[in-house]
Amino acid sequence: MITVKNLNKTYNPKKNPVQALQNINLSIPSKQKIAVVGRSGSGKSTLMQVMSTLDKADSGEVLIDKTNILQFNDKQLDKFRAEKMGFIFQNFYVDDTQTCLANISLPLEILNMNKSARKRLSLEALERVGLEDKAKSLASELSGGQRQRLAIARAIVNNPKILFADEPTGNLDSQTGWQIIQTLFNLTNHLGTTFIMVTHDITLANMCDIIFQMQDGKIWQIDKKSNTKEFNNIIK
Amino acid sequence: MKTKNIRKTDLLIRALQALRHAKTRTIFTALAISVGSFTICAALSAGLGAKSYINNTISDRGDPTAITITYDFTNSQKPKDYTPKKYSDNTENNNTDQINNSKNVVSEQNSETFYNQSFPQNYLTKVKNTEGLDQIHYGYFIDGRYFTGSNEQKYKTSVNTQIDKQAIQLSTAIQGVDSQYILKDNEAFVSENYYKQLGLNDKKQLLNQQINIAFFATPEDEGGSLIHKTVKVVGLLNEAGARTYAPNTIYIPYNMVNQICQNGQKCQFISLSASVKNGYVIQDVISKLKVIGSDLTVDSMQSTQEDLMQSIQIAEGGLIFFGALALLASIFGIINTQYISVLERKRQIGMMRALGMHAKDISRLFRYEAGLIGLFGGFIGCVLALVLTLFNPLLSKLFNITKPKETLLIFDWVSSAGLLILLIIIAIVAGYFPARKAAKLTPIEALRG
Ligand SMILES: Nc1ncnc2c1ncn2[C@@H]1O[C@H](COP(=O)(O)OP(=O)(O)OP(=O)(O)O)[C@@H](O)[C@H]1O
Ligand SMILES: [Mg+2]
Secondary structure: OEEEEEEEEEEOOOOOOEEEEEEEEEEEOOOOEEEEEEOOOOOHHHHHHHHOOOOOOOEEEEEEOOEEHHHOOHHHHHHHHHHHEEEEEOOOOOOOOOEHHHHHHHHHHHOOOOHHHHHHHHHHHHHHOOOHHHOOOEHHHOOHHHHHHHHHHHHHOOOOOEEEEEOOOOOOOHHHHHHHHHHHHHHHHHHOOEEEEEOOOHHHHHHOOEEEEEEOOEEEEEOOOOOHHHHHHHHO | OOOOOOOHHHHHHHHHHHHHHOHHHHHHHHHHHHHHHHHHHHHHHHHHHHHHHHHHHHHHOEOOOEEEEEEOHHHHOOOOOOOOOOOOOOHHHHHOEOOOOOOOOHHHHHHHHHHOOOOOHHHHHHHHHOOOEEEEEEEEOOEEEEEEOHHHOEEEOEEEEEOOOEOOHHHHHEEOOOOOOOOOOOEEEEEHHHHOOOOOOOHHHHOOOEEEEEEEOOOHHHOOOOEEEEEEEEEEEOHHHHHHOOOOEEEEEHHHHHHHHOOOOOOOEEEEEEEEOOOOOHHHHHHHHHHHOOOEEEEEHHHHHHHHHHHHHHHHHHHHHHHHHHHHHHHHHHHHHHHHHHHHOHHHHHHHHHOOOOHHHHHHHHHHHHHHHHHHHHHHHHHHHHHHHHHHHHHHHHOOOOOOOOOOOOOOHHHHHHHHHHHHHHHHHHOHHHHHHHHHOOHHHHHHO
């Protein structure tokens, strides 16, 4: 269970303040799939970053299993991210200089895991995203879709409790994106991961259990939409 | 909450991979470092080689307690009259078929100056009475004239005495006997060049030949007469030695001259050689001798060795200083390349932080990279210095070192290893600044690039 209470975040508070998050309150039950939708600049990415501790909030609480992770010190945050969280970004952020295996192995290295366990889990993760034959290839040799698969494998290799995905298909064509989403949904179902995703796609949003809409740094829950026109009003 | 850090080996591998990815930059930064480390390693090699060469040569020369006492006549008794004396047209000289060797002029150039000076009698008495001194020998000045070759031809030569206990300087270049050999009555070492003049076909045939020589022990104008002796060749002074020390010369036993000179009474000399008795401290004896007169120079094997060692150390130190300067310059190269690396890899750093890597480990990664660059650079330099020692045979030839075991460059493994470790530490310290920059980035700042 994730509970967010009175979360606030203002960029450039002194010069040119942008209130990206305004008193955000929400609740996310475990193992659910969450879609966050809204217009560009509404604060979706900011929310993801603050909830996942990549960025600091100005005030408020993020309770995960009743622990407020915002009061952790840096080292505790690092550990929490390493053990409990996974991240997928629109532009993949895979390390082009490394092989696929080395990319996936990094979170496990950070967890101080030994080499053989690392290799086993990494290969398993590669298999889950259908890249088992690319283990030894450099990440730079992969296509866009394959890179995002690699990023997914890296995000789930530590078996996280929560997986954050900020427009995971944003840089992919619709067919490839669709395959990626299927992979993600299958994996999170299988692993029982809480999945929080920012999307601009009605079909994807409708596949999730809960949909949140954001506007001007505020958030509220909405019903699933049956027609695209209605949805487009929300996101564009 | 207890936190675990990434393993050092994993971090090291990641550091290596990052350097490999930035190959060109790494190599050039390392090359800059290698200039300094090469200079230092080469200086160390040369220093070690030179020191060992001096130690071996001096211990070869025999008695380490040997002392030379020289009367510095230029200091106290400057000649009043600088006008050149008349050259007495000596028939002996004119008849001689001269061996054309430009270096064989010592006797003529210096004879006049030497002849007019002698070791003061009162000094001699004091030296003889100095406690702890043993085996005092007179450094007679011999005016060598000629040796008689085949067909009764006379050939010009210089003549030296071999002083007992102190194997002659040419120890590296005597053939026929071992280098410590002391000449017995009527024996001699002879320049190997003399075989032709003696009507021989081969240098080797010189050994055991009887040669007639002629020299003045007391200058002619002081009433001395030409002395004729017949000596047997027991050792050859070869090219290398002869070129370095005494070209075309003949060494005769000390006693042969000492008898003629009647223990210093008949001939002139400006130096004495002696050795220090067992149970006496060399430095103490030297101090006592120095008190006798400020115009006495006292040299010992030991002090000569120390002087030489000191000058080597100064030269070595100078080289090391410049090497260190080069290293200092290259440190900025490390800092620079690592700053660039941090900027280039911001996103990678962000991703690592997002995945939970501690800021401290990020910093450590970049310091490892810096340390590795230092190690590579140092290693390249040391390997080049090691390669330089392959040129030892060439250098030995250049400097006339004929002993096969003597090399001018001796690679200093211990100091070089020390240098490498020092370099790694310096590089890590240099890498601290860019590493701190990398560690300071928050995950999201880094991810934004
Ligand atoms: N680093 C930043 N510095 C200053 N302002 C920022 C920063 N990041 C975001 N903002 C501002 O905060 C607001 C929310 O931005 P955010 O990136 O969360 O929007 P978003 O909903 O993710 O938009 P999009 O759909 O385009 O990704 C925007 O007005 C944006 O300009
Ligand atoms: Mg966004």
